[in-house]
Amino acid sequence: MTKPVLRGVLVVAFFALCAFYLIPVYVPRPAFIPGFAPPPDMWPRTVSLIGILLGLLVLALAFRGGAPAEETVQTDGSSPRRMALRFAGVVMAFGLFLLALPYVGFLIAIILLTFTMVLMTGERSYRFWIALISVGAPVLLLLFFNSALGTQFPKGALLKTLGF
Known part of the structure; x- marks a missing residue:
């Protein structure tokens, strides 16, 4: 299997997993959302379906031979x-x-995750921009x-005890 075909299959499989397994079949509409507003699962489904379509486009181009030749990348x-x-570090x-989210809350957990992801890229020279x-x-x-948008994120047990 060539790289573009494998890439297309992986993209379709990932977004199909998100669309048909991770997003619940029925997401109840909260009472405070008016009837004309889109349901809460609209954007995750939209992004997943667009991802499936883009993966199918990659597959079609790979089978048609229209995919550009892969150039060597300087690493x-x-x-x-x-x-x-590095990949294992990203997964970890x-x-x-996900483990820290209930304890420290969304804000602290996402700050730590963003910091870790930037460091996983290997970039260390722009410390001010990283921070x-x-x-x-x-x-x-x-x-x-x-x-x-009025969306609330988890506060976490630590922030609740501190009074935030």
Whole structure:
């Protein structure tokens, strides 16, 4: 199986898993949402279906031969073993995020996850920007969802005991 075909199959499989397994079949509409507003599961389903369509497009282009030739990419010289360790670190970081979420709350957990993801890219030279993105982006995201959309995120046991 060639790389573009494998890529298309993996993209379709990932988004199909999200659309048909991870998103519940029936998400109840809360009473405070008016009848003309879209249901709560609309955006996850929309993104998943668009991902499936894009994966099918990649598959069609791969079978048609219209996919561009893959160019060699300059890397930092990481070995396949090191890249596998990085991938395992990313999976472990997401697992720790899910474990820490009920205890420290969404904001602290997402700040730690964002910081970890930036460090997993291998970037270390822009410390000011790393700190700004790791702290500023989650805070702005939380403020936007909280104030503009009225979406509440988990506070966590630690923040509840501190009175937040």
